[in-house]
Amino acid sequence: MTKITLSGVNKSFGANFPVIRGVDLTIDDGEFCVFLGPSGCGKSTLLRMVAGLETAYTGQIQIGDRVVDKVEPADREVAMVFQNYALYPHMTVYDNMAFGLRQAKTAKDEIERRVKEAARILQIEPLLDRMPKALSGGQRQRVAIGRAIVRQPKVFLFDEPLSNLDAALRVHMRSEIATLHRNFPAASMIYVTHDQTEAMALADKIVLLHAGKDMLKHGSIAQVGKPLDLYHRPRNLFVAGFLGSPTMNFLEASFVAQEPAGARVVLKGGEEIVVPVDGSALASGAPVTLGVRPEHLAPVAAPGAQTLTRKVSAVEHFGEYSFVYLDGGTPAPLIAKVPGDGGVKAGDSATYQAPADCCHLFDADGLALNHI
Ligand SMILES: Nc1ncnc2c1ncn2[C@@H]1O[C@H](COP(=O)(O)OP(=O)(O)OP(=O)(O)O)[C@@H](O)[C@H]1O
Ligand SMILES: [Mg+2]
CATH class of the missing domain: 3.40.50.300 (P-loop containing nucleotide triphosphate hydrolases)
Known part of the structure; x- marks a missing residue:
């Protein structure tokens, strides 16, 4: 023993x-x-x-x-x-x-x-x-x-x-x-x-x-x-931010309403996203943080997919993959880790898809809402 x-x-x-x-x-x-x-x-x-x-x-x-x-x-x-x-x-x-x-x-x-x-x-x-x-x-x-x-x-x-x-x-x-x-x-x-x-x-x-x-x-x-x-x-949020490299992207958002598919939130940029979590304890307008890892931001958006469109501030090439830095993260820039050279350059507008199951939502205390 x-x-x-x-x-x-x-x-x-x-x-x-x-x-x-x-x-x-x-x-x-x-x-x-x-x-x-x-x-x-x-x-x-x-x-x-x-x-x-x-x-x-x-x-x-x-x-x-x-x-x-x-x-x-x-x-x-x-x-x-x-x-x-x-x-x-x-x-x-x-x-x-x-x-x-x-x-x-x-x-x-x-x-x-x-x-x-x-x-x-x-x-x-x-x-x-x-x-x-x-x-x-x-x-x-x-x-x-x-x-x-x-x-x-x-x-x-x-x-x-x-x-x-x-x-x-x-x-x-x-x-x-x-x-x-x-x-x-x-x-x-x-x-x-x-x-x-x-x-x-x-x-x-x-x-x-x-x-x-x-x-x-x-x-x-x-x-x-x-x-x-x-x-x-x-x-x-602490665990989300500690594990993973580059670290998880965090975006400030407000809770809109709970729907059958999950919690609808609105981002600072105006996009609405439904995250498959239980937000039923939240009041409408409650501040939340959306989390999505750089490797989960996919450059090709399927029809009907939830997407983020942002201006590219810089691109780092590593051969097998690239880091695309995007305006609009809080407090750090958003990063997408994409295959190959990423196909974009600084100054471009780029659209990325965030698969719903890879999105995380944290309440004002930094606690993750449970996935449904
Ligand atoms: N003998 C000691 N007297 C006073 N403070 C101590 C003593 N040993 C450790 N500490 C403090 O306790 C805290 C935890 O120390 P510890 O060595 O366990 O950290 P750690 O997680 O192993 O860090 P690291 O990754 O740098 O090795 C630190 O703030 C350290 O300064
Ligand atoms: Mg130690």
């Missing part, structure tokens, strides 16, 4: 600085859970609380059947991999990996068996006699992961393990971490990152933490769910 449960967890640094607010969360047996959010939202703090490295919090943390709030880090059966690898510079790769087991008085041949097995899994067998300074960043990261594997933990905790690597190596190591998860199906994993691509690629479950101007929400959970649930059905 490696299910992890956090119940009503709060933590402050000092009396007036809450960093984690009211976190209720279950990470299932063998699940790959990613803590995601902007810098400073409390991801590392929450992870370190599971590891036992941060104490003085309220609420309860359970690993398996055991409440671990008073259990020392070494006795929690968790292993943590840090961003900066934290290898011992004066020890060989073998000794770095064996160190924790020697401390735990594991038998010598058992240590050798486990180190060699981890080295095999991570393909670092030829490096066992090297010192850390003679390794590349990716190899050091593998050693750091190897050091976690040999401990045969029930829970792997990763804090931004790939952020010191270059872009190509990050993608490579990301797939190795996914493989590692397949090799240890019984172990639960919590992986901290601020990189949404990494989160989308790896996670069974994403926990997105709030940060930003609204200090009352800072460090609370904005949404928990499968990656594509967060992408397709963000529960609020």
Whole structure:
């Protein structure tokens, strides 16, 4: 049993600085859970609380059947991999990996068996006699992961393990971490990152933490769910704006009326759009925000489709696709991500279709209205 449960967890640094607010969360047996959010939202703090490295919090943390709030880090059966690898510079790769087991008085041949097995899994067998300074960043990261594997933990905790690597190596190591998860199906994993691509690629479950101007929400959970649930059905403006690149377009609008097909809204530009959501709780004229992702704005409008027509302010070409910047977003320009060169240039008027199911509507509190 490696299910992890956090119940009503709060933590402050000092009396007036809450960093984690009211976190209720279950990470299932063998699940790959990613803590995601902007810098400073409390991801590392929450992870370190599971590891036992941060104490003085309220609420309860359970690993398996055991409440671990008073259990020392070494006795929690968790292993943590840090961003900066934290290898011992004066020890060989073998000794770095064996160190924790020697401390735990594991038998010598058992240590050798486990180190060699981890080295095999991570393909670092030829490096066992090297010192850390003679390794590349990716190899050091593998050693750091190897050091976690040999401990045969029930829970792997990763804090931004790939952020010191270059872009190509990050993608490579990301797939190795996914493989590692397949090799240890019984172990639960919590992986901290601020990189949404990494989160989308790896996670069974994403926990997105709030940060930003609204200090009352800072460090609370904005949404928990499968990656594509967060992408397709963000529960609020924060989640909608955080996931996706470029970020979701937001347009100010007013609610007109609820119709069988959805909520009719009128945009600042005068266009009316029906979004298939339940807006029946809204008063006529209530301010709302329409959200639509750049990749969902399609250049070819089918007959009868709901369209947006705007002036093109700039176009960026990337070969496979282009970003077309359009006047009239709030506060940033609208962006359409379109195939090829987009077929338009600055100064043109361009019309895009927004498929109804890919439109989102948020009320004045920033909460998404439910799709119908
Ligand atoms: N020991 C500490 N004392 C006081 N404040 C702290 C301490 N550790 C972290 N903080 C603050 O708590 C908040 C959350 O920090 P944390 O390191 O958990 O963020 P994070 O989401 O991991 O950010 P990053 O992506 O930059 O690593 C930050 O505002 C940070 O400055
Ligand atoms: Mg951090």
